[in-house]
Amino acid sequence: MKIAIMGFGTVGSGAYESLKNVSDVELVRILARHGRPGYEELDEMITPNIEDIVNDGTIDLVVETIGGIEPAASYVLACLNAGKHVVTANKNLISARFDELMAAAAANGVQLRFTSAVGGGIPWLHNLLRTRRCDEIISIKGIVNGTCNYILDSMADKGVSFDECLKIAQDLGYAEADPSSDIEGTDTLRKTVISSRLAFDTTITEGDIPCYGIDTIDSCDITWMKEKDLTCKLMMTARNTMKGVTACVEPVLLRSDSLESAVKTNNNLITLTAKNLGTQSFYGQGAGSLPTGESVVHDVMDIRDGDKTYAAFGDTAVKCCKDTELHRYYIRHDRMCEHISPLIDEHEEREGIFYCISKPITTAEMHEIGHHRKERGRKLFFARLPEE
Amino acid sequence: MKIAIMGFGTVGSGAYESLKNVSDVELVRILARHGRPGYEELDEMITPNIEDIVNDGTIDLVVETIGGIEPAASYVLACLNAGKHVVTANKNLISARFDELMAAAAANGVQLRFTSAVGGGIPWLHNLLRTRRCDEIISIKGIVNGTCNYILDSMADKGVSFDECLKIAQDLGYAEADPSSDIEGTDTLRKTVISSRLAFDTTITEGDIPCYGIDTIDSCDITWMKEKDLTCKLMMTARNTMKGVTACVEPVLLRSDSLESAVKTNNNLITLTAKNLGTQSFYGQGAGSLPTGESVVHDVMDIRDGDKTYAAFGDTAVKCCKDTELHRYYIRHDRMCEHISPLIDEHEEREGIFYCISKPITTAEMHEIGHHRKERGRKLFFARLPEE
Numbered sequence: 223m224k225i226a227i228m229g230f231g232t233v234g235s236g237a238y239e240s241l242k243n244v245s246d247v248e249l250v251r252i253l254a255r256h257g258r259p260g261y262e263e264l265d266e267m268i269t270p271n272i273e274d275i276v277n278d279g280t281i282d283l284v285v286e287t288i289g290g291i292e293p294a295a296s297y298v299l300a301c302l303n304a305g306k307h308v309v310t311a312n313k314n315l316i317s318a319r320f321d322e323l324m325a326a327a328a329a330n331g332v333q334l335r336f337t338s339a340v341g342g343g344i345p346w347l348h349n350l351l352r353t354r355r356c357d358e359i360i361s362i363k364g365i366v367n368g369t370c371n372y373i374l375d376s377m378a379d380k381g382v383s384f385d386e387c388l389k390i391a392q393d394l395g396y397a398e399a400d401p402s403s404d405i406e407g408t409d410t411l412r413k414t415v416i417s418s419r420l421a422f423d424t425t426i427t428e429g430d431i432p433c434y435g436i437d438t439i440d441s442c443d444i445t446w447m448k449e450k451d452l453t454c455k456l457m458m459t460a461r462n463t464m465k466g467v468t469a470c471v472e473p474v475l476l477r478s479d480s481l482e483s484a485v486k487t488n489n490n491l492i493t494l495t496a497k498n499l500g501t502q503s504f505y506g507q508g509a510g511s512l513p514t515g516e517s518v519v520h521d522v523m524d525i526r527d528g529d530k531t532y533a534a535f536g537d538t539a540v541k542c543c544k545d546t547e548l549h550r551y552y553i554r555h556d557r558m559c560e561h562i563s564p565l566i567d568e569h570e571e572r573e574g575i576f577y578c579i580s581k582p583i584t585t586a587e588m589h590e591i592g593h594h595r596k597e598r599g600r601k602l603f604f605a606r607l608p609e610e
Numbered sequence: 611m612k613i614a615i616m617g618f619g620t621v622g623s624g625a626y627e628s629l630k631n632v633s634d635v636e637l638v639r640i641l642a643r644h645g646r647p648g649y650e651e652l653d654e655m656i657t658p659n660i661e662d663i664v665n666d667g668t669i670d671l672v673v674e675t676i677g678g679i680e681p682a683a684s685y686v687l688a689c690l691n692a693g694k695h696v697v698t699a700n701k702n703l704i705s706a707r708f709d710e711l712m713a714a715a716a717a718n719g720v721q722l723r724f725t726s727a728v729g730g731g732i733p734w735l736h737n738l739l740r741t742r743r744c745d746e747i748i749s750i751k752g753i754v755n756g757t758c759n760y761i762l763d764s765m766a767d768k769g770v771s772f773d774e775c776l777k778i779a780q781d782l783g784y785a786e787a788d789p790s791s792d793i794e795g796t797d798t799l800r801k802t803v804i805s806s807r808l809a810f811d812t813t814i815t816e817g818d819i820p821c822y823g824i825d826t827i828d829s830c831d832i833t834w835m836k837e838k839d840l841t842c843k844l845m846m847t848a849r850n851t852m853k854g855v856t857a858c859v860e861p862v863l864l865r866s867d868s869l870e871s872a873v874k875t876n877n878n879l880i881t882l883t884a885k886n887l888g889t890q891s892f893y894g895q896g897a898g899s900l901p902t903g904e905s906v907v908h909d910v911m912d913i914r915d916g917d918k919t920y921a922a923f924g925d926t927a928v929k930c931c932k933d934t935e936l937h938r939y940y941i942r943h944d945r946m947c948e949h950i951s952p953l954i955d956e957h958e959e960r961e962g963i964f965y966c967i968s969k970p971i972t973t974a975e976m977h978e979i980g981h982h983r984k985e986r987g988r989k990l991f992f993a994r995l996p997e998e
Contacts, residue, residue: 240886243744343887345737352733356631356907481893484872493893498628498900499731505869505881506890513887519744527918 223526226251226275228297229288230258230268233311233338236515237285237522238264247522251275253288253297276300283525285518286310295319302326302334309521311514313339317412317428320419335521335532340366340413343513344506345520346492350420351531357496359421361461366413368488368508369397369404370436370456375486377444378453384439396488396509407435407456407471414458414469421460421494424467426542432589433471438596438603443554446577447475447605453483454605466543470585473605475552548582550607556600561591579607611914614639614663616685617676618646618656621699621726624903625673625910626652635910639663641676641685664688671913673906674698683707690714690722697909699902701727705800705816708807723909723920728754728801731901732894733908734880738808739919745884747809749849754801756876756896757785757792758824758844763874765832766841772827784876784897795823795844795859802846802857809848809882812855814930820977821859826984826991831942834965835863835993841871842993854931858973861993863940936970938995944988949979967995 223246227234230252238261241249250267253275257265272293275281284301286308288294294315298308303326310316316323316336327334337347346364353359365371369391376387388405391397403409411433418426436456447454452475460469476482481503485491490508495501507513524531555562558569558576565587569578580588588604595602611634615622618640626649629637638655641663645653660681663669672689674696676682682703686696691714698704704711704724715722725735734752741747753759757779764775776793779785791797799821806814824844835842840863848857864870869891873879878896883889895901912919943950946957946964953975957966968976976992983990 240744344890345740349733349737352908353904355911356628357904479872479874481869481872484867484869486867499904500895500898500901502732502892502894504890504892507888510888516741516745516886520740523743529917530915 223282224248224250224280225283225285225522226253226278226281227285227287228253228272228275228294229286230254230261231287231289232511233514233518234285234287235261236511236513237287237518238515239512240516240519241522244519244523247526250281251278272297272300276304281306283307283309283522285522286312287518288312289314291315291318298323298334299326302330302332305330305332307333307335307525309335309518309525311336311338311518313409313412313416317415320415333525333532335525336416337521338514338517340416341490341492341504341506342368342508342510343517344490344492344504344508345517346504347417347420348520348531349502349504350417350494353494353496353499353502354421357498359462359494359496361459361495362417362421362493363457363459364417364490364492365455365482365485366458366490366492366508367404367410367456368490369401370410371485371490372396372488373405374436374439374454374456377439377441378448381441381444383441402437405435405437407433410456410458410471414460414471417458417492418460418467418469422462422467422540424540424542426467426469430542431469431471432585434473434589434592434604436473438601439473440554440601440603442575443603446552446554451478452476452608453478453480455482455485457482462540463543466541468543468545470545472585472589473603475605475607477608545585548584550582551580551588551604552607553578553580553602553604555595555602561594565591611670612636612638612668613671613673613910614641614666614669615673615675616641616660616663616682617674618642618649619675619677620899621902621906622673622675623649624899624901625675625906626903627900628904628907629910632907632911635914638669639666660685660688664692669694671695671697671910673910674700675906676700677702679703679706686711687714690718690720693718693720695721695723695913697723697906697913699724699726699906701797701800701804705803708803721913721920723913724804725909726902726905728804729878729880729892729894730756730896730898731905732878732880732892732896733905734892735805735808736908736919737890737892738805738882741882741884741887741890742809745886747850747882747884749847749883750805750809750881751845751847752805752880753843753870753873753878754846754880754896755792755798755844756878757789758798759873759878760784760876761793762824762827762842762844765827765829766836769829769832771829779876790825793823793825795821798844798846798859802848802859805846805880806848806855806857810850810855810928811926812928812930814855814857818930819857819859820973822861822977822980822992824861826989827861828942828989828991830963831991834940834942839866840864840996841866841868843870843873845870850928851931854929856931856933858933860973860977861991863993863995865996933973936972938970939968939976939992940995941966941968941990941992943983943990949982953979
């Protein structure tokens, strides 16, 4: 099978490294403006022109690792419409254009796979889809953003401030120069859309999911949590209720003996609960050149071998719905304003900071107030408390 | 595809439940002495005669859930030799007769799969073999016996004695009436053989692997561990060294913030480390009718779909070798005899019991003394200490 790679950065070059161990797959073209230092052996394959790939009838499959929505979306659609399978690591693209891209793949009788888009090297989506072959997914949850986990873990472990932890994460290459999509939860949100789509055949989109990140967390929150023997993680959660699918991205407090609490540095842990199987979790490197590249190559090999796991999910359209369940939240704010006080069950003041436990409220209520305060420049942090 | 099930107990009936959700697989025969209460709809399929399955040319695949070595081995060989694929959950059989059974499958051009034999419902062997398609496994480790984990977790969590915990595990159906293969480590040993075979293409057998269980653990050990903030788990470990594959089954002490320490009740956690992928773990129900049955059915569906993952491992024969690495052990014994004292770095005596930290010694040395003392009716417990 002949393949091309579009975009030859961190993930593209990682995929190339894994491809060296694979037979019956031949890399013949790379879409890039120029060669990559250290990969001079590939210079002859490089083209800046997408037409060289789309119009090459010998290319069966295209790997997309450009990232972002455009031009990746146009290129992927052109390849699908030219009858080529596509494997992509691009979570932004899949989250934003799921229906359109899957429809294009189906219309052209080719496969579109994106296992590496959630969990990097962890075979999460692969095993999620496999479970669906003979079982029903009830809920999913997970730590899917390594940058946030690194920051939260370092703050708790080393007692370092948010800004310092972010700086170290950037120096280590775990966080981007602009870290907003990580720390505001948008990256986790996209992974929640993609995971929910595959778990539940739902029409859910980014706008349907309440999302609050960790950008307002402070060392004083960590101190409070440690006193209560709790650990904070940014979590995706989604479940299939009788009324539809409901999902959420928010900071969650976990007891110190939970599996999630043991997830250190930039690792991920993703969990499914199915009707017959019960609860199953997958742990590992959620990013990085070689792990993510290897996950891309598994999709390539699965297509080479005629595997149909990605065809296993149907085209029913389970609606999404509002979460009406009530949860208690930890809320930290710098004043007990009229927005906050009606929600609070108990609070404690230390040095002008209010540490509160909310009454049982909905996710939507909590997120609305969090965003309202944030928009007014008043930093508020909250995190869901464990069930009692 | 027409299939038969041999043995219709816990796993066989669990597989039947999962099969209800699967298309293109038709159950036509069940080998059993009599029907199972609650499954009267299957009574017409039941036969006590293996020939009714072996000689039925319409049956493509046979599921073996009889357990034990004989008659399961003869039946499986007869089915393979009749050109039928076999899926089995039988770890005793696969561990004891690996080479012979795999050779019979290869000679007949059929598949022999046994994903559920290690980790029950956890797709451990499936993902291990997938990783090998484009990466190299360096080491594996895991908690693979739910009974031992339940006992160790309950002793630590509830402060209950070994015997009481074992009794509760038996009442809950987690432990057999004769629990010796669980608590002496033999069940973990078999899973270590099977996992090592698939991870490393090694010739390793049960007799090559030092094995010490948890049957000599006492509440006083748990007290000592808690003081040191350590958690005890019965672990399988295996790794590919330059000289060959070395493996071991023994109690291991883990820091309280490790992923393993967070594994509660009868769950399993199994981990691989690969050259490019790094470390990846799989967590879930390692036993039980529905989870294990579902794992059996995944093997059936994979064969139905022409998946070749189980053909991905080669026929090279990596030798096994003695582990020459040195580790420190916690040792608890009722006297400081001439066998123990030369190995001890530091010790503490409390009420006639000696709590010791060993010098760095080999696994073989430690196990030899443990078994020597046990054979003489002197209860000794040991557990490997974490690296410093």
